[in-house]
Amino acid sequence: MSYENILYAVENGVARVTVNRPDKMNALNHLTITELGEAFDAAKADDSVRVLVLTGSGAKAFVAGADIGELLEQAGNAKGATALAAFGQSVFRKLEQLGKPTIAMVNGFALGGGCELALACTLRTASTNAKLGLPETSLGIIPGYGGSQRLARIAGPGVAREWILTGDMFSAEEAHRVGVINRIFSPEELEEGTQKMVKAILAKGPVALRFGMELVLRGWDMDQTAGEALETEYFGQAAETEDMREGMSAFLEKRRPEFKGK
Ligand code: COA
Numbered sequence: 001m002s003y004e005n006i007l008y009a010v011e012n013g014v015a016r017v018t019v020n021r022p023d024k025m026n027a028l029n030h031l032t033i034t035e036l037g038e039a040f041d042a043a044k045a046d047d048s049v050r051v052l053v054l055t056g057s058g059a060k061a062f063v064a065g066a067d068i069g070e071l072l073e074q075a076g077n078a079k080g081a082t083a084l085a086a087f088g089q090s091v092f093r094k095l096e097q098l099g100k101p102t103i104a105m106v107n108g109f110a111l112g113g114g115c116e117l118a119l120a121c122t123l124r125t126a127s128t129n130a131k132l133g134l135p136e137t138s139l140g141i142i143p144g145y146g147g148s149q150r151l152a153r154i155a156g157p158g159v160a161r162e163w164i165l166t167g168d169m170f171s172a173e174e175a176h177r178v179g180v181i182n183r184i185f186s187p188e189e190l191e192e193g194t195q196k197m198v199k200a201i202l203a204k205g206p207v208a209l210r211f212g213m214e215l216v217l218r219g220w221d222m223d224q225t226a227g228e229a230l231e232t233e234y235f236g237q238a239a240e241t242e243d244m245r246e247g248m249s250a251f252l253e254k255r256r257p258e259f260k261g262k
Pocket of ligand 1: 024027028064065066068069109111112113135139
């Protein structure tokens with residue numbers, strides 16, 4: 001499949017998705033969001049893909065938000081704006097529910113829809129020069145691609161309120177401090193540091209990874225007792241996998257496991 005506004009490549013178990021509009025700070029217009037949705041579908045369906053890394057082209061931006069010019073055209077009334085938010089949310093949900101770990105490698109500005117895109121990933125790495133924030137209220141709007149909900153769940157309601165109400169840009173260090181960014185690196189080390197994380201994940205049992213992700217994701221919307229019941233259920237299912245036998249045998253035999261994802 002060929003894309004206009006994104007790059008998509010699969011190598012060694014990793015799907016790499018790059019938003020590719022560097023002259024527009026990789027801003028998300030309708031076509032870009034559509035193509036992202038297609039790429040997420042492709043990565044989900046491809047059994048050779050075990051991890052997805054999402055980043056932005058160029059040295060300045062991950063994604064500097066929704067395309068503001070297009071936003072004014074398409075979301076100039078309640079009906080248009082509601083449809084636009086629902087469409088973006090449906091695509092970002094595909095990313096969140098890919099069933100495989102996804103990492104946003106935040107290489108510069110991640111603002112508005114760009115920050116929301118990163119929040120829909122399982123994990124986030126960032127370079128020390130990255131700037132993150134939800135500046136929508138500066139434009140008289142609010143986050144529309146799930147950011148108000150995901151930020152509150154990832155970093156807590158206090159942080160979500162601060163980011164939404166001030167519209168400030170936050171440093172990667174601050175985003176790391178409040179738990180939005182999992183790991184930070186110098187710009188030169190961002191790629192290598194992210195790859196290290198990818199490598200660690202690739203060495204784990206794929207079914208266990210899927211169960212672990214689903215537990216946290218589904219547990220968000222449950223009370224603790226229900227979440228623990230779900231954990232028990234998955235724990236039981238994991239015990240029936242070949243991967244569990246392989247993982248434990250490999251430990252006892254002092255060798256690396258060779259997981260099959262079954
Ligand atoms: N939508 C559309 N175009 C955008 C954009 C966006 N969200 N963000 C940046 N661009 C465009 C600029 O209009 C400019 O285009 P031009 O060269 O045709 O004029 C180009 O990208 C470069 O941006 P510029 O503002 O000149 O770069 P900068 O280094 O001075 O500032 C930012 C970078 C990210 C701080 C600034 O572009 C910005 O504030 N962007 C909007 C962020 C935002 O509010 N996002 C939330 C949207 S809901």
